[in-house]
Amino acid sequence: xxxxxxxxxxxxxxxxxxxxxxxxxxxxxxxxxxxxxxxxxxxxxxxxxxxxxxxxxxxxxxxxxxxxxxxxxxxxxxxxxxxxxxxxxxxxxxxxxxxxxxxxxxxxxxxxxxxxxxxxxxxxxxxxxxxxxxxxxxxxxxxxxxxxxxxxxxxxxxxxxxxxxxxxxxxxxxxxxxxxxxxxxxxxxxxxxxxxxxxxxxxxxxxxxxxxxxxxxxxxxxxxxxxxxxxxxxxxxxxxxxxxxxxxxxxxxxxxxxxxxxxxxxxxxxxxxxxxxxxxxxxxxxxxxxxxxxxxxxxxxxxxxxxxxxxxxxxxxxxxxxxxxxxxxxxxxxxxxxxxxxxxxxxxxxxxxxxxxxxxxxxxxxxxxxxxxxxxxxxxxxxxxxxxxxxxxxxxxxxxxxx
Numbered sequence: 001x002x003x004x005x006x007x008x009x010x011x012x013x014x015x016x017x018x019x020x021x022x023x024x025x026x027x028x029x030x031x032x033x034x035x036x037x038x039x040x041x042x043x044x045x046x047x048x049x050x051x052x053x054x055x056x057x058x059x060x061x062x063x064x065x066x067x068x069x070x071x072x073x074x075x076x077x078x079x080x081x082x083x084x085x086x087x088x089x090x091x092x093x094x095x096x097x098x099x100x101x102x103x104x105x106x107x108x109x110x111x112x113x114x115x116x117x118x119x120x121x122x123x124x125x126x127x128x129x130x131x132x133x134x135x136x137x138x139x140x141x142x143x144x145x146x147x148x149x150x151x152x153x154x155x156x157x158x159x160x161x162x163x164x165x166x167x168x169x170x171x172x173x174x175x176x177x178x179x180x181x182x183x184x185x186x187x188x189x190x191x192x193x194x195x196x197x198x199x200x201x202x203x204x205x206x207x208x209x210x211x212x213x214x215x216x217x218x219x220x221x222x223x224x225x226x227x228x229x230x231x232x233x234x235x236x237x238x239x240x241x242x243x244x245x246x247x248x249x250x251x252x253x254x255x256x257x258x259x260x261x262x263x264x265x266x267x268x269x270x271x272x273x274x275x276x277x278x279x280x281x282x283x284x285x286x287x288x289x290x291x292x293x294x295x296x297x298x299x300x301x302x303x304x305x306x307x308x309x310x311x312x313x314x315x316x317x318x319x320x321x322x323x324x325x326x327x328x329x330x331x332x333x334x335x336x337x338x339x340x341x342x343x344x345x346x347x348x349x350x351x352x353x354x355x356x357x358x359x360x361x362x363x364x365x366x367x368x369x370x371x372x373x374x375x376x377x378x379x380x381x382x383x384x385x386x387x388x389x390x391x392x393x394x395x396x397x398x399x400x401x402x403x
Contacts, residue, residue, distance in 0.1 A: 002074045003323050005029035006067055006100075009081030010048060012341075015039045015372040016305040017079055018046040020315040023308070023375070029079075029315075032063060038388065042381035045373060055162065060088045063094050068097035075323055077315070078102040078209065083114045084158050086298045089292035101322045102343070103276030104218070105298070113278075113298045116197050117155035120255045126271070127264045132200035132282075138188050149175045149201045156194035165190035169237045169400075173201065184194045202283045202292060207252060210291060211243055212265055212280040213304045215312070215328075217321050220273045222266045223328040224312045227258055228339075231356040232347065235399030241281070241294075243303040245347055245360060248310065249336040252355040256284050261291045277314065279304060305370040306339040311320060338363040341370065342396075343389045350396050 005021045007014050010033025018029040023047040031040060031048040034055060040048050053059040068076050078100045080086040089096070090105040112122040120133050134144040135155065152172040154160035167186065174180045187196070202208065207229060215224035228248040234240055251258060263278055279301030281294040300314055308314060310333040320326040338360055340347065347364075351357040371385055 001323060003101075003319070004074050004076045005079065006056075006064070006070055006076050007031045007046075007079045007081065008064075008085040009033055010035065010037045010050070011302075012039045012079060012370060013081035013300065013302050013304075014281075015043070015046070015280070017081065017300070017314060018043070018311050019305070019370070019373050019376070020308055022046070022138050022373075024260040024313045024316045026318075030067070032067065035285070038384055039371065042082065042378045043376055044378045045376045048248075052366045055084055055088075057088060057092065060085075061092055061331065064100065065095075065097045068100050072097075072099060074318075076100050077318055077323060079315075079318070081297050081300060082161075084161070086110060087114055087158060103322065105275055106273065109272055109274065110298055112272075113296050114158060115156055116153065116295060117195050118198070121297065122269070123272075126268055126311065128268055131292050133204055134198040136196045136198050138184065138196060140195060143177070143180065144198060147199060147202075148177070149173055150180070151197070151201050152180070153197045153199070154187075154192065154194060155197050156192075159194055160192055163190050163192055167237070169240070171240050173402075202285050204286060205352040206303040207231050207351070207356045208282060208284045208286065209233060209243070210251075210256075210282045211246055211301065211303065212262070213300065213307050214265060214269055214278050214280070215314075215317050215321075216274045216276060216278070217267050217328055220270055220274060220275060222269055222330075224317060224331045225262055225266060225319075225331065226307050226310065226333040227262055228269075228306065229356065231351045231353060231360055232342065234341075234395075235350075236395050237400060243301075243339070244342045245338070245351065246303060246306070246340050247356070247359060247363070248306055248338060249334045249360060250356075252353055253284055253286065255289055257290065265318075274298075277304070279316075288290060303339055303341070303370065306337050306368050307333055309337050309368050310335055336363070338367045339370065340367050342392045346392050346396055376387070 007029050021029045090107040090110045093171045102316045112118045117135050209230040211224045217223050228246040229251050230246045232245040234242045234244050277300040279297040282291040
């Protein structure tokens, strides 16, 4: 069966999904992005075009359909790389060309994952544990009484992501009431009118963070699940929360209930009739000895490429399920694999958990780097990626985030 791949986005997520396609099928995916980003520049394993208005609903529908109609005799696998695209697809699936193939998501269910207030409210009685959470309207003058530090983040992630203002943080760690008032003033001035999440800060350095990737097939059954400990996250304003270094199939906390948590994730994803890839972000609370879910991303995460090296090439999984209509084998990905976006010197200097650091260094020669593809031989790209690795030294040296 003839098929093509259309990937929405131009970031790291989009690059490694194109890489998955090239590694599995030796063909170039086409990307449509909103803007030029370094991750997908100068690549010879993909093609990319841009439309700066792609996040506008009418433009999105027209752009995607125009591409689909140019290959009307082929099935086209449509791949989202962020929540904006996921919502646009789910909301407008009846308006998209019939040769486009994608995980069929219920729009209302998807909103409960993308909007963080809806997420915590809708699923508070499910079998997942969350940090203690308050919802704050940006117009309110009365603040909940909380113990500092706390975490502050937008409830409406999509609207917030579309805003630009000075010192904008993806996630704020607030250490005092005065700092909270100052940050709220900045966000309000930016034009954000939605609600904010004020949340308990779970103590522990970056190694208390964990990542799970699941794939739920067209019949709403979890067919792939991973579980990785993060040793280091990104520490810049716009990237904190994204894994910089992780190890699947490993945990330095021997009392962490991983098997129990994996089963809880499987039950949850199947109970809400989800379809497609999702990423579950968690933090291990060593006090209660439980995992607390921070969020569930309704698509593969920025670091999810590591499951390809465990026998679950992300594009192959989608193609087998949605294009070829095959029954997928169930894969519980327990083998160890190290993924790192950052160079070895950053791992040595900034990972605080010595057990994790030693494990990562011992595995270093077999590491997976999502942005470094030996098949992508463009020399300009090679230099650009080396420059990015060099900039990590500056990023961590002057980082605002501290655990």
